[in-house]
Amino acid sequence: MRYLSTRDKETKTTASGAITMGLSRDGGLFVPEQLPRISRKSLESMCGMNYRQRAVFIMNQFLDDFTSAEITLFCEKAYSSMNFDDPGVAPLHKVDEKTSFMELWHGPTCAFKDMALQILPYLLTASLDKVGEDKEVCILVATSGDTGKAALEGFKDVDRTKILVFYPRDGVSDIQKLQMVTQEGGNVGVCAVKGNFDDAQNGVKSIFSDEELREILAGRGYFLSSANSINWGRLLPQIVYYFSAYCDMVKNGSIVFGDEIHFSVPTGNFGDILAGYYAKCMGLPIGRLICASNENNVLTDFINTGVYDRNRTFHTTISPSMDILISSNLERLLFELTGREDELVAHYMKELSQYGKYEITNLMQERLVRDFSGYFCDDEKTKLVIRAAFKKFGYLIDPHTAVAYDALNHYRHDTQDDTPAVVVSTASPYKFCDSVLDALGDKSGAKGLDLIDRLSEVTKTAAPKPLTSLRAKTVRFDVSVDKEQMRTVVEKILQ
Numbered sequence: 001m002r003y004l005s006t007r008d009k010e011t012k013t014t015a016s017g018a019i020t021m022g023l024s025r026d027g028g029l030f031v032p033e034q035l036p037r038i039s040r041k042s043l044e045s046m047c048g049m050n051y052r053q054r055a056v057f058i059m060n061q062f063l064d065d066f067t068s069a070e071i072t073l074f075c076e077k078a079y080s081s082m083n084f085d086d087p088g089v090a091p092l093h094k095v096d097e098k099t100s101f102m103e104l105w106h107g108p109t110c111a112f113k114d115m116a117l118q119i120l121p122y123l124l125t126a127s128l129d130k131v132g133e134d135k136e137v138c139i140l141v142a143t144s145g146d147t148g149k150a151a152l153e154g155f156k157d158v159d160r161t162k163i164l165v166f167y168p169r170d171g172v173s174d175i176q177k178l179q180m181v182t183q184e185g186g187n188v189g190v191c192a193v194k195g196n197f198d199d200a201q202n203g204v205k206s207i208f209s210d211e212e213l214r215e216i217l218a219g220r221g222y223f224l225s226s227a228n229s230i231n232w233g234r235l236l237p238q239i240v241y242y243f244s245a246y247c248d249m250v251k252n253g254s255i256v257f258g259d260e261i262h263f264s265v266p267t268g269n270f271g272d273i274l275a276g277y278y279a280k281c282m283g284l285p286i287g288r289l290i291c292a293s294n295e296n297n298v299l300t301d302f303i304n305t306g307v308y309d310r311n312r313t314f315h316t317t318i319s320p321s322m323d324i325l326i327s328s329n330l331e332r333l334l335f336e337l338t339g340r341e342d343e344l345v346a347h348y349m350k351e352l353s354q355y356g357k358y359e360i361t362n363l364m365q366e367r368l369v370r371d372f373s374g375y376f377c378d379d380e381k382t383k384l385v386i387r388a389a390f391k392k393f394g395y396l397i398d399p400h401t402a403v404a405y406d407a408l409n410h411y412r413h414d415t416q417d418d419t420p421a422v423v424v425s426t427a428s429p430y431k432f433c434d435s436v437l438d439a440l441g442d443k444s445g446a447k448g449l450d451l452i453d454r455l456s457e458v459t460k461t462a463a464p465k466p467l468t469s470l471r472a473k474t475v476r477f478d479v480s481v482d483k484e485q486m487r488t489v490v491e492k493i494l495q
Contacts, residue, residue: 006334014131112427138223138225141163142203148180202326245263261419
């Protein structure tokens with residue numbers, strides 16, 4: 001299978017080429033030349049598989065320059081019991097007859113990014129060999145909180161790689177920050193950016209498109225790649241858990257095979273929900289994809305009006321991984337909505353860069369709302385949802401998951417549609433202890449890592465080991481720079 005750029009369909013490469021490069025040189029994102037279809041018979045057979053086997057089956061459809069034996073080995077290592085504390089890897093938690101939560105936070109960093117970033121290092125290092133690349137790769141990451149730690153953990157001490165993570169200095173939770181700045185490994189680097197996530201993300205994109213810097217680094221024996229969801233090797237593993245959730249719904253009797261289900265997804269950079277869209281295009285019986293935003297509701301407005309406009313107030317919220325106004329993966333959806341018109345996609349991206357907004361055609365808007373519904377939730381409502389879920393079900397959720405649960409409830413109220421639905425739960429509530437405790441009405445005033453103990457005490461739940469172990473870690477990275485200095489940081493680390 002070939003992969004082409006969303007901004008120039010003549011730019012084509014293999015799966016390993018797309019994974020190695022991360023971002024097309026024209027600034028576009030790589031997408032499959034065509035999406036494979038999963039037959040009803042194949043989907044039925046997946047219901048009898050475990051998560052690792054399902055991952056092998058789906059990824060085999062896209063990675064034809066990898067052998068099945070390679071993919072099997074990578075999935076067995078990535079999704080082993082050493083990395084995930086639940087045998088289901090991405091288990092469902094059913095709270096009522098129509099609602100389940102898919103827990104994507106049982107990996108080593110307690111967030112859904114582990115689902116992709118535990119396997120990406122295997123895919124990338126194998127891709128380097130397949131494309132004949134002899135340079136060392138430097139992974140550049142802009143993070144709104146969870147991607148950074150998951151990428152650092154995945155690439156820690158991996159041969160032929162370095163990884164540098166940029167995060168917004170005041171835009172992540174205390175636990176997220178501690179996870180990153182205490183990261184172990186001889187090939188890792190972490191740097192705070194004075195600004196928000198969009199500043200960090202734009203800085204990384206600028207570095208990728210800097211031809212002069214690329215030549216300088218090549219002379220030093222390095223090339224740049226990405227572990228953000230703009231990399232196809234990040235997005236592909238996310239498709240798997242939509243299929244897995246459907247199969248688990250069938251197995252536990254929540255639905256009859258062939259029934260449709262809805263997914264409600266907390267959404268920032270649009271990668272997670274885009275994976276669900278691809279799964280639907282491949283034949284998975286998905287009804288609605290409910291796009292859930294916090295107060296940075298640029299995506300909600302886009303779905304409801306067809307206008308994408310980042311020229312608005314940026315809000316720092318209690319769901320920081322969604323504090324994003326430029327949703328990079330939306331470009332891949334635009335490519336499909338335009339009928340794969342690369343020139344039109346490039347035009348929209350140029351308008352976004354120059355004016356901060358663009359408006360899609362009426363036909364594109366019609367196509368968009370066939371699959372997507374958009375809702376948003378502010379911080380106060382998010383806290384109420386956390387409290388209500390714990391009171392009603394005894395089930396503890398983090399602020400991002402709460403936003404998605406609220407969106408599902410709004411959708412059901414507006415449409416009277418009670419189709420069984422899965423709320424995509426993207427992080428352990430223990431990554432956001434202060435916000436969750438506040439939502440539950442706790443006024444103890446606990447600080448730092450003591451928050452973990454306090455949340456466990458109040459809720460009578462067990463904190464994940466990767467978070468309780470932070471007490472034994474030493475802060476290694478305390479650099480903070482202006483966004484204009486990000487290139488200098490890269491040059492310095494890659495001396």
